[in-house]
Amino acid sequence: HSVLTQPPSASGTPGQRVTISCSGSSSDIGSNSVNWYQQFPGTAPKLVIYGNNQRPSGVPDRFSGSKSGTSASLAISGLQSEDEADYHCAAWDDSLNGVVFGGGTKLTVL
Amino acid sequence: QVQFVQSATEVEKPGASVKVSCEASGYTFTQYPIHWMRQAPGQRLQWVGWINGGTGNTRYSQKLQGRVTLTRDTSASTAYMELSSLTSEDTAVYYCARRYCSGGSCFHDYWGQGTLVIVSS
Numbered sequence: 469h470s471v472l473t474q475p476p477s478a479s480g481t482p483g484q485r486v487t488i489s490c491s492g493s494s495s496d497i498g499s500n501s502v503n504w505y506q507q508f509p510g511t512a513p514k515l516v517i518y519g520n521n522q523r524p525s526g527v528p529d530r531f532s533g534s535k536s537g538t539s540a541s542l543a544i545s546g547l548q549s550e551d552e553a554d555y556h557c558a559a560w561d562d563s564l565n566g567v568v569f570g571g572g573t574k575l576t577v578l
Numbered sequence: 579q580v581q582f583v584q585s586a587t588e589v590e591k592p593g594a595s596v597k598v599s600c601e602a603s604g605y606t607f608t609q610y611p612i613h614w615m616r617q618a619p620g621q622r623l624q625w626v627g628w629i630n631g632g633t634g635n636t637r638y639s640q641k642l643q644g645r646v647t648l649t650r651d652t653s654a655s656t657a658y659m660e661l662s663s664l665t666s667e668d669t670a671v672y673y674c675a676r677r678y679c680s681g682g683s684c685f686h687d688y689w690g691q692g693t694l695v696i697v698s699s
Binding site: 471501503505511512513514515518519520522524556558560564565566567568569570571572 | 613615622623624625627637639640673680681682683684685686687689690691692
């Protein structure tokens with residue numbers, strides 16, 4: 469069963485830059501673009517990065533994404549308290565013919 | 579604006595079936611597929627399957643194949659997810675979301691608020 473691997477937690481102080489990694493395989497990240505979702509407790513996920521590095525309208529430019537080979541990263545610069553949330557990576561998997569998600573990273577703003 | 583409204587919390591007994599609805603508004607329902615995901619307590623998001631809003635063609639995750647059925651009513655712009663032979667492992671929040679493609683990338687741009695399904699005797 470193909471899944472993406474994320475660190476369970478990350479943290480930073482206000483104003484800092486934090487990065488969250490997402491590791492996959494040749495059939496998912498290696499072959500398809502990566503999307504990132506932000507989720508607050510008790511709410512639905514919200515798209516913050518699509519197509520590896522594109523920001524939807526309304527998402528601050530403090531959020532950026534990158535991809536190299538079978539790994540991807542989400543970076544948040546100028547960290548703010550309202551960024552404290554869970555972040556999930558996702559990609560299409562060609563072998564499963566479906567979407568796979570990371571386990572989620574809980575970001576804490578200290 | 580694009581919006582999805584899902585049905586309310588369901589409490590079912592083991593072995594029963596549940597049907598969750600997802601009403602879309604703000605776009606042409608038949609032009610985009612709708613995907614379903616679920617998230618069990620403390621677990622990662624899990625993809626359930628998708629339905630083509632226009633043709634009704636479906637594809638399901640291997641894990642749930644045989645127990646899940648996705649349907650849609652185009653006249654009501656509503657998608658449905660039915661899950662049968664429920665066990666406690668099916669207790670989760672179920673989400674619907676639109677799958678949108680742009681510039682060669684596809685992603686879930688709008689999500690429903692989620693429907694909690696509790697399986698308990």
